[in-house]
Amino acid sequence: MDQPQSTGPKLNYSLTAPWQLFSGSFKWYKDNFKIMLKMILLMVVPIIVFMLVAGLGFMIVGFLPALAGKIVQVVTVAISAVVLLFTIYFSFRGQMGMYLTIKDPRVSFKDNYRATKVLFWSGLGLSLLTSLLVLAWALLLIVPGIIFWVFYSLAFFIFIFEGTKGYSAIKASRQLVKGYFWQVFGRYLYFGLFMLIVSIIFAIPKNFMVTGGATETAYSLVLQFASYLLTPWFIVYSYFIYRDLKQIKAKA
Numbered sequence: 525m526d527q528p529q530s531t532g533p534k535l536n537y538s539l540t541a542p543w544q545l546f547s548g549s550f551k552w553y554k555d556n557f558k559i560m561l562k563m564i565l566l567m568v569v570p571i572i573v574f575m576l577v578a579g580l581g582f583m584i585v586g587f588l589p590a591l592a593g594k595i596v597q598v599v600t601v602a603i604s605a606v607v608l609l610f611t612i613y614f615s616f617r618g619q620m621g622m623y624l625t626i627k628d629p630r631v632s633f634k635d636n637y638r639a640t641k642v643l644f645w646s647g648l649g650l651s652l653l654t655s656l657l658v659l660a661w662a663l664l665l666i667v668p669g670i671i672f673w674v675f676y677s678l679a680f681f682i683f684i685f686e687g688t689k690g691y692s693a694i695k696a697s698r699q700l701v702k703g704y705f706w707q708v709f710g711r712y713l714y715f716g717l718f719m720l721i722v723s724i725i726f727a728i729p730k731n732f733m734v735t736g737g738a739t740e741t742a743y744s745l746v747l748q749f750a751s752y753l754l755t756p757w758f759i760v761y762s763y764f765i766y767r768d769l770k771q772i773k774a775k776a
Contacts, residue, residue, distance in 0.1 A: 539707045539768045542714035549761040556629045559636075560622060560756045566637070567618030568752050570611040574604070613644070620647050622756050623684040626763050646689050647680070654679050654694055674709050675701050681766040700769045708765055715761055719754065726750070 540548070553560065617640040624636040640647075654676050662669025679697040682688050688696055701708050726747055733740040 539704065539711065539765060539772070542711045545711060545761055545764050546715065546718070549757060549764055552626075553757045553760050556625065559625055559629065559633050562633050563618045563621040563625060563637075564752055564756065565618075566621065567615045568749070570614040570618075574607050574611040612648075616648055616651070617641065617644060620644070620684070622759055623680060623763075626760055627685055643684075647683060650679060650683050650690060650693055653691065657694065670709075671705070674705060674712065677701070677708070677712070677762065678766045678769070681763060685766075700766070700773060704769060704772070708769075711761075711765055715758060719758075722754075 539545075617637065620640040620643055621633075621637050624631070624639055625633075658669055658673045658676060661672045675698040676694050677697065678700055679693040682693045682696045682700070686693075686696070730740060730743060733743065
């Protein structure tokens with residue numbers, strides 16, 4: 525297992541300070557919010573449709589006699605499975621669209637989204653492989669899981685920006701982070717602490733709401749959508765880390 529420390533000659537370059545990454549990525553996100561919002565909606569709307577279809581189907585089952593209920597339940601499960609596949613397909617394309625927008629925000633929304641169709645299977649395969657590898661390390665101990673999540677965290681940028689696929693992208697990410705593990709980890713931790721503080725603050729009002737009530741449900745939905753709005757910000761923040769490391773390693 526790679527040790528999270530620098531090896532070889534010490535470079536005189538360092539990553540952008542986390543607070544500068546934070547403000548810079550927010551400014552980029554704000555300036556390109558409209559096109560990123562479209563990608564967010566493409567990611568979120570299929571999830572909402574799936575939840576409505578599955579929820580409505582099982583609600584109908586509850587009002588039917590036993591035999592009819594079982595038949596409808598089987599049909600509902602089958603329909604939900606199909607809808608789930610479409611949900612994964614369109615939601616993941618929306619997520620990939622965010623990366624392509626970051627790569628070149630001058631490209632139109634339609635062109636970027638059209639490009640995700642060609643990249644879908646390679647991107648999904650890379651995402652699943654990365655998740656499985658991180659999970660495998662995490663099953664040993666949580667610390668190795670965190671370490672290798674950091675090492676592999678830039679694989680998708682390498683796929684989108686450089687065209688490297690599969691395990692080759694994962695290995696390239698590991699090499700890119702190598703020697704800068706603690707700096708990269710610290711910058712992810714910086715953003716993570718911000719997210720934690722925001723979550724705690726916005727969770728406070730729920731303590732004054734009736735559990736399971738309409739107000740709490742509506743508020744939870746608002747918070748869920750807000751979390752989707754924060755996702756592209758973190759992706760942009762991570763991209764700036766990727767950009768810094770590419771520049772540093774190119775000068776080494």
